Amino acid sequence: MNLKQHSIEKNILSNKIILLSISITIMLVLPTVSNNYIISLLIEILIFSIFAMSLDILIGYTGLPSLGHSAFFGLGSYIIAFLNSTNAIALNVSQNILITLPIVILATGIMSFVIGIIAIRAKGIYFLMITLAFAQMLYSISIRWSSVTGGSDGITGILRPNLVIGSWMLQFDSRISFYYLVVAIFFITIILLNQIVNSPFGNTLQGIKSNQQRMLSLGYNVNWYKTASFVISGVVAGISGMLLAQFYWFTSPENIYWTMSGQALIMVVLGGNATLIGPIIGATLMRLLPNVTSSITIYWQSYMGLILIAVVLYARNGIVGTISKIISKNHE
Amino acid sequence: MNNIQIKKLSMCFGNMFALEKVSLNIDTNGIHTIIGPNGAGKSTLLKLISGHLIPSSGSIYLDSKEITNLPIYTRAKLGISCTYQHTNLFDDMTTIENIKIALQQQYDIGYKITQNKLSKLLILDQATQILRRFNLDDYMCQNTNTLSYGHQKILEIAISFATKPLVLLLDEPTSGISLTNTKEMINLIKQISKTTRVILVEHDMDVIFNLADTITVLNHGKIIGQGTPSEIQKNPTIQSYYLGHYDNIIT
Numbered sequence: 001m002n003l004k005q006h007s008i009e010k011n012i013l014s015n016k017i018i019l020l021s022i023s024i025t026i027m028l029v030l031p032t033v034s035n036n037y038i039i040s041l042l043i044e045i046l047i048f049s050i051f052a053m054s055l056d057i058l059i060g061y062t063g064l065p066s067l068g069h070s071a072f073f074g075l076g077s078y079i080i081a082f083l084n085s086t087n088a089i090a091l092n093v094s095q096n097i098l099i100t101l102p103i104v105i106l107a108t109g110i111m112s113f114v115i116g117i118i119a120i121r122a123k124g125i126y127f128l129m130i131t132l133a134f135a136q137m138l139y140s141i142s143i144r145w146s147s148v149t150g151g152s153d154g155i156t157g158i159l160r161p162n163l164v165i166g167s168w169m170l171q172f173d174s175r176i177s178f179y180y181l182v183v184a185i186f187f188i189t190i191i192l193l194n195q196i197v198n199s200p201f202g203n204t205l206q207g208i209k210s211n212q213q214r215m216l217s218l219g220y221n222v223n224w225y226k227t228a229s230f231v232i233s234g235v236v237a238g239i240s241g242m243l244l245a246q247f248y249w250f251t252s253p254e255n256i257y258w259t260m261s262g263q264a265l266i267m268v269v270l271g272g273n274a275t276l277i278g279p280i281i282g283a284t285l286m287r288l289l290p291n292v293t294s295s296i297t298i299y300w301q302s303y304m305g306l307i308l309i310a311v312v313l314y315a316r317n318g319i320v321g322t323i324s325k326i327i328s329k330n331h332e
Numbered sequence: 333m334n335n336i337q338i339k340k341l342s343m344c345f346g347n348m349f350a351l352e353k354v355s356l357n358i359d360t361n362g363i364h365t366i367i368g369p370n371g372a373g374k375s376t377l378l379k380l381i382s383g384h385l386i387p388s389s390g391s392i393y394l395d396s397k398e399i400t401n402l403p404i405y406t407r408a409k410l411g412i413s414c415t416y417q418h419t420n421l422f423d424d425m426t427t428i429e430n431i432k433i434a435l436q437q438q439y440d441i442g443y444k445i446t447q448n449k450l451s452k453l454l455i456l457d458q459a460t461q462i463l464r465r466f467n468l469d470d471y472m473c474q475n476t477n478t479l480s481y482g483h484q485k486i487l488e489i490a491i492s493f494a495t496k497p498l499v500l501l502l503d504e505p506t507s508g509i510s511l512t513n514t515k516e517m518i519n520l521i522k523q524i525s526k527t528t529r530v531i532l533v534e535h536d537m538d539v540i541f542n543l544a545d546t547i548t549v550l551n552h553g554k555i556i557g558q559g560t561p562s563e564i565q566k567n568p569t570i571q572s573y574y575l576g577h578y579d580n581i582i583t
Contacts, residue, residue: 201444201445
C-alpha cells in the first residue's frame with residue numbers, strides 16, 4: 001500500500017512538472033508569434049488568473065465564501081500608485097520591483113490580517129456579508145477621499161517597474177517585457193500556491209472546510225488557520241491588483257467595487273474550486289469570451305449568465321472538477 | 333494522573349437546569365461510565381468537559397489545572413479528546429485521510445508548508461497501523477460517507493485515539509450500530525482504556541456492565557449515586573430511579 005501510494009504520488013509530481021514545463025515554454029514563445037492585441041489579452045488573462053487563484057485559496061480550500069476580495073485587489077493597485085506614479089500624490093519611493101513588491105505584500109498583508117481577524121468570526125452568508133461590507137467601505141473611501149485617491153477619476157501615470165540589482169538594471173516598460181514579468185510572477189504564484197495546498201497546512205485548511213467542529217476537537221486553532229488563509233489570499237490578490245495597475249498605468253475605485261469580487265467569484269465557480277487550475281480556466285474564459293463574441297453579439301453577458309447557470313446546476317465542481325470526476329469514473 | 337475534577341458544576345439553558353451543582357472526581361484508572369435516563373444531563377456533562385459548552389457556574393480541572401473556560405482546541409491539546417453521539421467525520425475525505433489529519437496535529441505539523449518524505453511516510457505508516465488496529469484497513473481508501481454507520485462510529489474513536497489523548501470522552505459509542513459492531517466496539521474501548529482514561533456515556537446496560545469500572549448515575553441534572561457496577565446494582569435508590577428493569581432482567 002505504501003509503495004503503491006508513493007509511486008502514484010511520484011507520477012502525479014512528474015506529470016505536474018511536465019505540464020508546468022510545457023506551459024512555461026508556450027508562454028515564453030507566444031509573444032514571438034502574436035500581435036500586441038493578443039499579448040495584452042494574455043497579460044490580462046494571467047493577472048486575473050492570479051486574482052482568481054487567490055480567491056480559490058479562500059473559497060475552494062478553506063470554505064470561506066468572500067464577496068469582498070476586490071478590497072485587496074484594489075488596495076494593491078492603489079498602493080503601487082502611491083509608491084510610484086507621475087501623479088502629484090505619489091511618494092515615488094522606487095521603481096525597483098524588489099522594493100515595491102515587498103511593500104505591496106506587507107501593506108496588503110497587514111490590511112487582510114486586520115479584516116481577516118474580524119471577518120473569520122462569521123460563517124457562511126455572514127462571512128460573505130462582512131467581507132462585502134469591508135470592500136464597499138474601502139470603495140467608498142476611494143471615491144470620497146479624492147485628495148488622496150483621485151476620487152472616481154482614480155490615479156493615472158502609474159509606472160511600470162524595473163529590476164535593479166547593483167549596477168544591473170532590467171526595464172519592464174514595453175508590453176513584451178512586462179508580459180514576461182507577469183508570466184514569471186504567474187508561475188511563481190502557481191508553484192507557491194500549489195506547494196501550500198499540498199502541504200500539511202493545505203490539509204489543515206481542507207479539514208476546516210470539511211468539518212470545522214472536528215478540527216477544533218482535534219486541537220486545531222481554527223481561527224488562526226483561517227486568518228492565515230485570509231492573509232495569503234489577500235496578499236496574492238494585492239499582487240495581481242498591483243500588476244493590473246502597472247499594466248494599464250491606471251487605477252480607479254472600479255478595482256475595489258463589488259463587481260470585481262463578483263467576477264473573481266464567477267471565475268472560480270466556472271473553472272472549478274479547490275483545483276487552482278480551475279480559476280485559471282475560469283479567468284481565461286471570462287476574459288476571452290467578451291473579446292471573441294463581441295463581434296458576433298452584444299449579449300455576451302447573457303450567454304455568460306446561461307453558462308454559469310448550467311455550471312451551477314449540472315456541474316457544481318466547475319469545468320475542471322467535472323472533467324476530473326469523469327476521468328476518475330472511467331478509470332474505475 | 334489524568335484526573336478530572338468537577339466542582340459544583342451547573343449548566344442552565346434559559347430557566348432550566350441541565351446540570352445542578354454537580355461535583356465529581358474521576359481519579360481511578362479504567363473506564364468511568366455516566367448513566368441516567370434521557371435528559372439526565374449526561375451529554376451536557378461530557379460537552380462541558382470537552383469545552384463544547386461553557387458552564388453557567390462551577391469549575392473543571394484536569395490534573396489540578398483549571399480548564400473551565402478554555403476553548404475546545406486548547407483542551408484537546410492538553411489531552412482531552414471526544415467523540416460525538418452522532419458521527420462527525422470529514423465526509424469528503426477517505427478513511428486514511430481522516431486519521432492523517434489527526435496525526436498531523438499530534439505531530440504538530442499542521443501549520444507547515446513543507447513536509448519531507450520521511451515525515452510523510454511516518455504519518456502514512458502510523459495511520460495504516462491505527463486503521464489496522466481498529467479493523468478498518470480494508471476501507472482505507474474509501475470515502476467515509478460510504479462506510480457503514482458502525483464503521484463510521486469506530487473511525488470516530490480511531491481519529492480521537494490518533495491524537496494520543498490522556499482522557500477520552502465517548503458519547504454513546506454503540507448507539508445505532510449492529511450487534512457485531514457493538515462487540516467490536518466493546519473490545520476496542522477495553523483496549524484503549526489500558527493506556528487512556530475513558531469517560532463513557534451510554535444507554536445500553538449490557539455495554540455499561542461489560543465495560544464500567546466505576547459508574548456515576550445522574551438524574552434531572554443531579555448525581556444520585558456513584559460506585560462500582562456491583563455497588564450501583566445494589567443501591568436501592570438507583571434501582572427505584574433507573575435500574576429496576578435491568579435488575580429484573582439480570583436476575
